[in-house]
Amino acid sequence: MTKQPDKIKRRTTVTREPKTRNGVTAVILFGLVAGMTGLAFASDPLYRIFCKVTGYGGTTQVAEAPAKSKIVDQMVTVRFDANVNKLLPWQFKPVQNTIKVRLGEQAIAFYEATNVSDKPIVGTATFNVAPFKAGEYFNKIECFCFTEQVLKPGQMVQMPVTFYVDQSIIKDRNTVDVKSITLSYTFFASDDQSEAEKLQTTQFITDEKDTIISREVVPKG
């Protein structure tokens, strides 16, 4: 046991300094927590960029029309798949089930959507390809999924998608076995229904039977 005066002396010298030291440590650690929280939120945009760049998860690429010289003779089968979220009262199906295209050759396919409800609805489609590893090589030039679609009650539209499969798919040892690619879409009711509401108010003026040709196209975003 040390003597009492010693003890007091030590308390006064020791306690002050560690308190600030503890404070500094705590501030650093809270900073770490804040940093990790920030990273968690940053992960959302980073993840999207990552998918877009790498074709991860079957994310397709957006491209200009391919050069004619890049066409090779090897064929690939493209299958078409259509789904509708249960909250969207539309019918949605591909017009053709499969297309055979040469690698690098531009092709066009059609999907058909019908609004079976009694009010106009804005829909938006998400998409990917299977197998996922083909996403990197699947290029869309034009696609109805780039925009939102507005369908009036009972309206039926045909929507095109133009695409090509990059010929370098046969140069990648991971994808050289890919003989068929399934392009899949799922239609959801869009979060932004303002275009549909505009239509609803003007609906009684226009003729309801002008189906097929007239189609409202709203740029996304």
Place this chain on the structure above:
Amino acid sequence: MSDTAHADAHDRHDHRPTGWRRWVYSTNHKDIGTMYIVMAMIGAIVGTATSVAIRLELHEPGIQFISDFQFYNVLVTAHGFIMVFFVVMPALIAGFGNWFIPLMIGAPDMAFPRMNNISFWLLAAALVMLVIAGLIDGGPGTGWTVYPPLSNADYHPGMAVDFGILSLHLAGASSILGAINFITTIVNMRAPGMTFHRMPLFVWAEFVTAVLLLLAIPVLAGALTMLLTDRNFGTTFFSPAGGGDPLLWQHLFWFFGHPEVYIIIIPAFGVISQIVSTFAKKPVFGYLGMAYAMAAIGVVGFVVWAHHMYTVGFNVETRAYFTLATMVIAVPTGVKVFSWLATMWGGSIKFDTPMLYAMGFIFLFVVGGVTGVTLANAGSDIAFHDTYFVVAHFHYVLSVAAIFAMYGGFYYWIGKMSGKQYPEGLGRLQFWVSFVGVNILFFPQHFAGMAGMPRRIPDFPDAYAGWNMISSWGAYITVVGAILFFVVLWKTLKSENAAEANPWGVGADTLEWTVESPAPFHTHEQTPSISTQPAE
């Protein structure tokens, strides 16, 4: 003022608050540790009740008594959440950590005693929120992984999931504050001579765990916040309708979730190291290797998360990487198991209850580790995904093994905490009942799982009836073991068998054994000086 007043104040320092104030306003690391342990016991009763309900339902093919399948899902969810956040974490990390970190490093208390109090009461509030979640709008039937779209507003429209999210937010805040407290204490308040390389392995374990908590919990909090806004405020982080991706949730969740399993098991490693060294009467073999193995497990634990989601369609390189990285974890883990065995090798082993539990832990952890290596393979995991093989695996490693570390730690330290020594015979009986029970409970689940028995489904084909019935009987035996534990607890607290300051003899050379039993309200007011190598 000055010296006389100061001395007076110091004399009154030994005054301890009484009644409810002592607990509710507590800033004393030992009282807060005790409260965490009591909370874990309460949680364990509820968590065990849910698992027994699950096993009763799965006792035979067909539906026994849970005809509401959402309720079955809620039971599974509650079991997971409660066991992880309100049993294992409060007991192993916060309970033993609060009690023994300051005692082992020679500090008078935690660095931030008031923050310590907040940590505890935030967790209590979180438990209340979780109970509310279970009682309203049919409860959250999402599983502890809370994957969207099941957890979004389409499939869980009520407020149950929102309450569950808020509960996890509070529990997370509690853990973060606790972790900051632990790290600050360990970094700044070690007694002179107690260098990092002389710290007991339990303190090392708590330190690594606290760092993991600090890095992992904010990611969970971020992801939960996104889910909350997706559910309530129209954001679409995880909803494809607005350009989000439900897979992002899985990545974020497992970026938290995989470190979380090490957060659960690393403190258990620490407890087991103390016990093995004490009862083999030898320093831990390869002390530094043991400490850095835990650190290595913590680091690698952050880059293996996608092995929980092999089935989502990764390309072959991604799967190869995550398989490899996952298997790398077997190396530091192997170092630990080897060192425990090497510590026992040639030791003068005393087979008291804590040592039985430590050896039980090593056995269970190795069994779970072996199936872990099996599951690390992307190829085989695609077959085993969401089967009872996975259930058996993770219950071996981080449920039963963690529970055994808790039991072992309890028997090891109860003399120090309560001042009473447990009845040895009853303790050993409690060990054997539990050991036999958990193995009968979980080993057959490997076979059921390999045959294809799915997780989280209340019914199954007749083909799985045999293993399921054996497993259910194991659960009932385990419950007998748990009841025996409470008998032991009761007998200990009522007994006249006062514990000595050091009931274990020469093997117990860490600082907590230098203070009397029960540990006085204030300890290490005179900073101890460490001149010898203590921990090993």
